[in-house]
Amino acid sequence: MDMNLDLANKFYRQMLLIRRFEEKCVEMYSKEKIRGFLHLYIGEEAVAVGVMNALTSDDAIFATYREHGQALARGVPPNKIMAEMFGKVQGCSRGRGGSMHLFDAKTRFYGGSAIVSGGLPLAVGMALSDQMMKRDRVTVCFFGDGAVAEGEFHESLNLASLWKLPILFICENNLYAMGTALKFTESETNISLKAASYRIDSSQVDGMDIITVAQAAQEAVAKIKNGNGPVFIECLTYRFRAHSMFDAELYRDKTEVAVWKEKDPLVILHQQWTGINIDKYENEIALIIDEAVAFAENGTLESIDDLEKYVYSAEGVQ
Amino acid sequence: MNSIITYREAVRQALREAMEQDERVFLMGEDVGHYGGSYAVSMGFLALFGPQRIIDTPLSESAFTGAGIGAALGGMRPIVEIMTVNFSLLALDQIMNNAATLLHMSGGQFNVPLVIRMATGGGKQLAAQHSHSLEGWYAHIPGLKVLTPATIQDAYNMLGLALRDPDPVLIFENSMLYNTKGVLDPQIQPLMIGKARVQRAGKDLTILTYGISLFKSLEAASALMKEGIDVEVIDLRSLRPLDDETIMKSVAKTHRVLIVDEGWKSGSISAEIMARINEQAFYELDAPMQRVCTVEVPIPYAAHLEQAALPQAEKIIAMAKKIMEKQ
Ligand SMILES: Cc1ncc(C[n+]2csc(CCOP(=O)(O)OP(=O)(O)O)c2C)c(N)n1
Ligand SMILES: [Mg+2]
Numbered sequence: 001m002d003m004n005l006d007l008a009n010k011f012y013r014q015m016l017l018i019r020r021f022e023e024k025c026v027e028m029y030s031k032e033k034i035r036g037f038l039h040l041y042i043g044e045e046a047v048a049v050g051v052m053n054a055l056t057s058d059d060a061i062f063a064t065y066r067e068h069g070q071a072l073a074r075g076v077p078p079n080k081i082m083a084e085m086f087g088k089v090q091g092c093s094r095g096r097g098g099s100m101h102l103f104d105a106k107t108r109f110y111g112g113s114a115i116v117s118g119g120l121p122l123a124v125g126m127a128l129s130d131q132m133m134k135r136d137r138v139t140v141c142f143f144g145d146g147a148v149a150e151g152e153f154h155e156s157l158n159l160a161s162l163w164k165l166p167i168l169f170i171c172e173n174n175l176y177a178m179g180t181a182l183k184f185t186e187s188e189t190n191i192s193l194k195a196a197s198y199r200i201d202s203s204q205v206d207g208m209d210i211i212t213v214a215q216a217a218q219e220a221v222a223k224i225k226n227g228n229g230p231v232f233i234e235c236l237t238y239r240f241r242a243h244s245m246f247d248a249e250l251y252r253d254k255t256e257v258a259v260w261k262e263k264d265p266l267v268i269l270h271q272q273w274t275g276i277n278i279d280k281y282e283n284e285i286a287l288i289i290d291e292a293v294a295f296a297e298n299g300t301l302e303s304i305d306d307l308e309k310y311v312y313s314a315e316g317v318q
Numbered sequence: 319m320n321s322i323i324t325y326r327e328a329v330r331q332a333l334r335e336a337m338e339q340d341e342r343v344f345l346m347g348e349d350v351g352h353y354g355g356s357y358a359v360s361m362g363f364l365a366l367f368g369p370q371r372i373i374d375t376p377l378s379e380s381a382f383t384g385a386g387i388g389a390a391l392g393g394m395r396p397i398v399e400i401m402t403v404n405f406s407l408l409a410l411d412q413i414m415n416n417a418a419t420l421l422h423m424s425g426g427q428f429n430v431p432l433v434i435r436m437a438t439g440g441g442k443q444l445a446a447q448h449s450h451s452l453e454g455w456y457a458h459i460p461g462l463k464v465l466t467p468a469t470i471q472d473a474y475n476m477l478g479l480a481l482r483d484p485d486p487v488l489i490f491e492n493s494m495l496y497n498t499k500g501v502l503d504p505q506i507q508p509l510m511i512g513k514a515r516v517q518r519a520g521k522d523l524t525i526l527t528y529g530i531s532l533f534k535s536l537e538a539a540s541a542l543m544k545e546g547i548d549v550e551v552i553d554l555r556s557l558r559p560l561d562d563e564t565i566m567k568s569v570a571k572t573h574r575v576l577i578v579d580e581g582w583k584s585g586s587i588s589a590e591i592m593a594r595i596n597e598q599a600f601y602e603l604d605a606p607m608q609r610v611c612t613v614e615v616p617i618p619y620a621a622h623l624e625q626a627a628l629p630q631a632e633k634i635i636a637m638a639k640k641i642m643e644k645q
Contacts, residue, residue, distance in 0.1 A: 087620030098619030149376030179353025
C-alpha cells in the first residue's frame with residue numbers, strides 16, 4: 001500500500017466522522033432520542049476504516065451490534081443511520097432494527113447481528129455462494145474477542161478453511177467481552193493462534209494504527225482474491241467507552257483506559273501525517289452530523305397498521 | 319420481617335441465602351462476577367463468595383449450560399444464568415437433549431438437579447434478537463419445569479423451590495420486572511411449584527396470565543371493575559406443570575376466559591391452556607375463550623411499534639368487554 005497524504009486525509013476524515021457521530025449518539029441517548037442498547041465504537045475506529053479501505057463495492061460485510069463504525073466507513077449514509085436509531089421509517093432498517101441492527105443492501109452491509117458469533121456462519125455462507133457462482137468477491141466478517149469462545153466461531157473457521165472460501169475474518173480484540181476480561185475466559189489469549197490451528201493464514205496486528213490495519217487488510221484481500229482461502233486478522237484494539245449505556249465499568253481501572261487512550265488512532269495518524277487538515281474536517285463533519293440529526297428528527301414513524309410487514313416477503317418478490 | 323424491596327433484590331437475596339445455606343450451590347454465567355450480572359442481580363457476589371462459586375464464563379452458552387448439567391450429575395447444585403432467553407437458544411441442545419432427557423433415557427438412574435435462570439420479554443427497545451418470550455416453548459418439553467415469577471414474593475421463593483427440586487428447573491425473569499417493588503415476607507410458606515395463585519378474585523371473567531402480563535391484567539381488572547365487570551386474575555406462576563385444578567375451578571366460577579401472554583399465539587402456551595379448558599371444562603363456558611398475545615412479528619426496535627406488538631392493558635380491557643358481550 002502506498003501511503004500518502006491524500007490517503008492519510010481520507011483515513012483521518014473517516015475516523016473523525018465515526019468519532020463525532022458516536023459522541024452525538026451519546027448526546028441523543030441522553031435526550032432519549034435513541035433508546036435500547038447503544039454500543040459505541042470510540043477508540044476502535046482504525047479497524048473499520050482500515051479494513052473498508054481494502055474493499056470494493058462488490059464485497060459484503062457482516063458486523064456485530066457495535067457496528068456504527070463499520071456502517072459509516074462502508075458508506076451507509078449517516079442520515080439513515082441516525083434515523084434508524086431514532087426509530088424512523090427513513091432509517092436504514094426502517095426503524096425496525098435500531099442501533100444493533102443496521103442493514104443496507106446498497107452497500108452490501110448485512111448487519112448488525114446481536115447474537116455474539118451469529119454473523120460468522122452467515123459470512124461463510126455468503127462466501128460459499130460467491131465461490132459457487134464464481135464471483136470475484138470477498139466477504140468480510142467483523143466480530144469481537146468474546147465471539148471466540150462460541151462454538152459457531154470454531155465451526156465457521158473450520159468450514160471456511162476446509163472449503164477455501166473467499167472470506168476475511170476481522171477479530172476486534174478489545175480485551176473485554178462486556179465486563180469480562182479475555183484473560184478470564186480464554187486459555188489461549190492469542191486469538192490468531194486459534195485461527196492458525198484451522199490452517200488459516202492469520203496474524204495479529206496493532207488495531208490502533210490505521211496504516212498497519214489498512215496494509216494488512218489490503219494484503220489479505222489480495223491473497224483471498226488469488227483463491228487461497230480465508231484470511232484472519234486479529235486487531236488489538238480498545239473501546240474507550242463503556243460496553244453500552246448501562247455499564248458502570250467496575251471491571252477495569254482508569255489507568256488502563258488512560259494508557260490505551262494514549263494510543264488514540266486519530267492522534268497516532270496525525271502524529272505520522274502532520275499535514276492533515278483537522279480543522280477543515282471538523283467543520284465538514286459537524287455539518288454532516290447536524291444534518292443527520294435534523295434528518296432523523298424530521299423523519300416519520302412507520303404506521304402501526306404496517307406492524308406485521310416484513311415477516312414474510314411481499315408477494316411477487318423473487 | 320416484611321420489607322418492601324425490588325424484584326432484583328428479591329432474586330439477589332434468594333441467591334445469597336442459597337449460597338450461604340448449601341455449599342454445593344454455585345452461580346455460573348456470563349458477566350455474573352466482575353460485571354455484577356447483566357441485570358445487576360449478583361453485584362458484589364464475587365467478593366462475597368469468591369471465583370470458585372461465582373464463575374464468569376466465556377460466551378459459551380452451550381458448553382457452560384452443559385457443564386451445569388454435568389456438575390448437577392456430579393452432586394453439585396449449579397445455578398446457570400443465561401443473560402436473555404434469545405441467547406439460551408445456543409444452549410437449547412443441552413437443555414432439551416440432555417437436561418430434559420437424562421432421567422428418562424437412563425431408566426431413572428440419573429436425575430439432573432439444575433437451575434437455569436434467564437431474563438425474558440420485551441419492552442426495552444432491544445429489537446428482535448433480545449426481546450422475545452420463549453418460556454412457552456420450553457414448557458413444551460417433558461422433563462423440564464418452567465417457572466415464571468412475577469411477584470416479589472415469588473422472585474424470592476422460586477429459586478429455593480427450584481434448588482430443592484431433583485429435576486431441571488428453568489426460571490424466567492421478565493426484564494421489565496427487575497425494578498418493580500413489592501412486599502417480601504421471608505417467613506411465608508412458599509406456594510409449591512406447579513401451583514397457580516388467584517391474584518385477584520372476581521366472578522365475571524377469568525384472566526389467566528403470568529410474568530409481566532400479570533400486572534397489565536391487574537391494571538385492566540381495576541379499570542373493568544369501574545365498569546361493573548368483576549375480573550378474576552390468576553397468576554399461573556408455573557407453565558410446566560400447569561395447575562389445571564386452579565384453572566378449571568376458576569372457569570367453573572366465572573364461565574369466561576381470557577388468556578394474556580407475551581408469547582406469540584401460534585403453537586403457544588396460551589393455545590395449550592385453551593385446549594385443556596376445552597378438554598376439561600368446555601361445558602362450563604358461556605362464551606368463546608379469547609387471547610391477548612404479542613402480535614406475530616419479531617419484536618421491532620421503534621418504541622411505538624414495539625408497544626403495539628406487546629399485550630397492553632387497553633387491549634385486555636377491550637377483549638374482556640368483547641367476551642362479556644357474548645351471552
Ligand atoms: C450469544 C450471546 N450471548 C451473550 C450476549 C450478551 N452480550 C452482548 S455483547 C457481549 C460481549 C461481547 O464481547 P465481544 O465479542 O468482545 O465484543 P465487544 O462488545 O467487545 O465489541 C455479551 C456477553 C449476546 N449478545 N449473545
Ligand atoms: Mg470485546
